[in-house]
Amino acid sequence: MDNEKAHNKQYTGLILVDLLHLDYRHFFSRYKVDLLGFTAALALALFIVFGTWLILQIGA
Amino acid sequence: MAGIHPIDIAIVAVYLAAMIVIGLWTSRTIKTQKDFFVAGRRLNKFLQMMINFGTGTHTDQAVIVASKSYDVGISGIWYQWLWMFVTPFYWMIAPIIRRMRCITCADFFHERFSKGFSIYYTFVGIMILIVDMGIMLLATGITVEGMTKGAIPSGVAVLGMTFLFVFYGVLGGLLAAAITDSIQGVLTIVLSFLLIPFLLHAVGGMSGLHEKLAPEMFDLIAAKGTKGLTLFWIIMVSFNGLVGIVVQPHTMPTVGAGRTEMDCRVGQCFGNYLKRFCTVAWAFIGIGCVALYSLDDLGGDSELAFGRAVTDLLPVGFSGLMLISILAAVMSTCDALMVSGSALFTNHVYAKFLKPGRTESHYIRVGRLVSIVIVACGLAFAYCIPNAKTGLEIFWRANAIVGIAFWLGIMWRRTNVFGAWASSVVALLVWAAIHIRHTLYPDLPVIPLQWEMLYYLSAGFLAGIVGSWLTRPPDTEQTRALFDKLATPVTEDETD
Numbered sequence: 426m427d428n429e430k431a432h433n434k435q436y437t438g439l440i441l442v443d444l445l446h447l448d449y450r451h452f453f454s455r456y457k458v459d460l461l462g463f464t465a466a467l468a469l470a471l472f473i474v475f476g477t478w479l480i481l482q483i484g485a
Numbered sequence: 486m487a488g489i490h491p492i493d494i495a496i497v498a499v500y501l502a503a504m505i506v507i508g509l510w511t512s513r514t515i516k517t518q519k520d521f522f523v524a525g526r527r528l529n530k531f532l533q534m535m536i537n538f539g540t541g542t543h544t545d546q547a548v549i550v551a552s553k554s555y556d557v558g559i560s561g562i563w564y565q566w567l568w569m570f571v572t573p574f575y576w577m578i579a580p581i582i583r584r585m586r587c588i589t590c591a592d593f594f595h596e597r598f599s600k601g602f603s604i605y606y607t608f609v610g611i612m613i614l615i616v617d618m619g620i621m622l623l624a625t626g627i628t629v630e631g632m633t634k635g636a637i638p639s640g641v642a643v644l645g646m647t648f649l650f651v652f653y654g655v656l657g658g659l660l661a662a663a664i665t666d667s668i669q670g671v672l673t674i675v676l677s678f679l680l681i682p683f684l685l686h687a688v689g690g691m692s693g694l695h696e697k698l699a700p701e702m703f704d705l706i707a708a709k710g711t712k713g714l715t716l717f718w719i720i721m722v723s724f725n726g727l728v729g730i731v732v733q734p735h736t737m738p739t740v741g742a743g744r745t746e747m748d749c750r751v752g753q754c755f756g757n758y759l760k761r762f763c764t765v766a767w768a769f770i771g772i773g774c775v776a777l778y779s780l781d782d783l784g785g786d787s788e789l790a791f792g793r794a795v796t797d798l799l800p801v802g803f804s805g806l807m808l809i810s811i812l813a814a815v816m817s818t819c820d821a822l823m824v825s826g827s828a829l830f831t832n833h834v835y836a837k838f839l840k841p842g843r844t845e846s847h848y849i850r851v852g853r854l855v856s857i858v859i860v861a862c863g864l865a866f867a868y869c870i871p872n873a874k875t876g877l878e879i880f881w882r883a884n885a886i887v888g889i890a891f892w893l894g895i896m897w898r899r900t901n902v903f904g905a906w907a908s909s910v911v912a913l914l915v916w917a918a919i920h921i922r923h924t925l926y927p928d929l930p931v932i933p934l935q936w937e938m939l940y941y942l943s944a945g946f947l948a949g950i951v952g953s954w955l956t957r958p959p960d961t962e963q964t965r966a967l968f969d970k971l972a973t974p975v976t977e978d979e980t981d
Contacts (some may be wrong), residue, residue: 432582437746437974438972439581439584440973441588441896442731442896442968443895443897443898444896444897445897445898446898458750459673462572463576466572466755466758466842467573469948470569470570470573470761471763473758473762473765474569476767477562477705478705479707480691480765480776481559481705483691483692484690484691484692484695485691
């Protein structure tokens with residue numbers, strides 16, 4: 426495994442791996458894919474729950 | 486045949502023939518173990534979504550959610566929505582699994598901890614698969630028997646389904662499972678919602694439903710002291726799900742089958758969101774059935790609500806489609822489970838200890854044979870378990886107890902093999918102690934599931950951390966090699 430290559434990939438860090446050594450100096454750029462995707466997926470989860478709650482109110 | 490219209494029978498026959506053709510067609514592409522176990526890591530986003538959806542969706546879940554919603558109201562939806570807030574984490578878990586470049590979770594445990602821990606996981610994993618398969622087959626057999634008003638007995642339905650998924654799964658491996666999941670996934674989504682308009686028509690629309698049911702039946706989160714599922718229950722069971730999902734034996738082969746990291750992320754995350762949508766339909770069917778049937782109408786068993794609604798409300802032709810959907814859902818899961826279990830045994834016991842150094846084709850033959858043995862065990866188990874809900878709760882716990890070591894292993898470099906064993910053994914002991922207490926002292930109040938999970942998860946994580954801290958650190962080279970792999974993104978042309 427090419428270590429240099431691994432460490433040069435700035436934008437593809439995985440936020441759940443090796444928690445005690447996270448790259449806090451470049452946190453948002455390094456973990457951008459994880460953070461954006463997680464936020465979008467969480468928003469979708471909330472949308473489904475809220476949508477279901479709204480449907481349940483129909484006819485109440 | 487009583488209970489089924491000839492049109493429905495024809496629809497089912499066409500579908501079954503199509504599945505056999507797919508199995509035969511995909512078998513021509515199987516040349517290596519990777520082809521068989523992880524579909525050569527060449528699934529695109531759509532196939533990834535469908536295999537994740539198909540593998541995670543089966544009839545017993547529809548039956549249990551509808552039944553629980555019938556019993557406690559719409560909050561019964563959390564019996565499957567417990568994964569709702571775990572699903573966003575799939576976005577972050579999927580690339581970790583892909584970057585491990587392992588075929589099974591036992592590979593990871595071997596690289597991270599030791600051969601002994603990977604063998605321990607192999608046997609626990611295979612047992613989990615057998616239990617899971619048994620629950621699904623039994624629940625589906627009962628549903629089919631109910632839907633056909635006894636025309637197809639449960640035992641016959643179980644054997645028929647088993648023959649079919651073994652046939653195309655053994656021939657085509659995970660690629661066959663992915664293609665059939667695509668067809669079955671679409672059917673499951675469509676048909677889960679198909680029943681809703683008929684149900685609403687029967688109960689007089691949403692306003693009719695509100696008139697017939699108590700207001701608390703519509704509470705998504707039940708208040709404390711009511712019979713529904715409370716916020717604490719939801720939080721604990723969700724957390725337990727997050728801990729356990731990574732070590733479910735089918736997770737690594739299905740998630741790791743994606744061509745790129747993004748395919749894996751999209752597939753695991755959004756494939757599972759499809760299921761969350763379907764769960765809404767199942768819960769609505771459950772509360773709709775409260776307006777239609779008394780518990781006596783269901784023979785005292787609310788698990789029959791789903792099948793009863795299907796039979797009574799859907800017109801001819803649609804019942805056949807629903808029957809396909811039900812068969813499809815369970816078969817798509819069972820074939821992927823079968824391939825995953827086979828991968829575990831073939832790679833970690835047979836190829837390492839029994840017959841190392843044989844050809845790829847030899848291991849594929851063994852993998853196929855092991856698949857059949859695993860299914861036979863699942864089939865035997867299906868006739869031994871009391872009910873689906875109890876089986877599901879055991880399944881949740883068993884995964885989490887091994888999952889603690891996985892999370893400690895990737896989150897904290899200092900975790901060593903002693904910590905891994907300590908986490909799993911201590912969590913298991915706490916779980917066992919709670920159940921022994923229930924058995925020996927039946928007069929004492931029962932510890933609810935959510936508290937039980939809090940106890941064994943806390944104990945397991947604590948034991949893993951303290952155990953690792955107090956003993957020698959893990960081998961630096963071995964740990965660094967694994968973490969370097971996790972830091973190296975998967976390239977488009979990489980199939981490792």
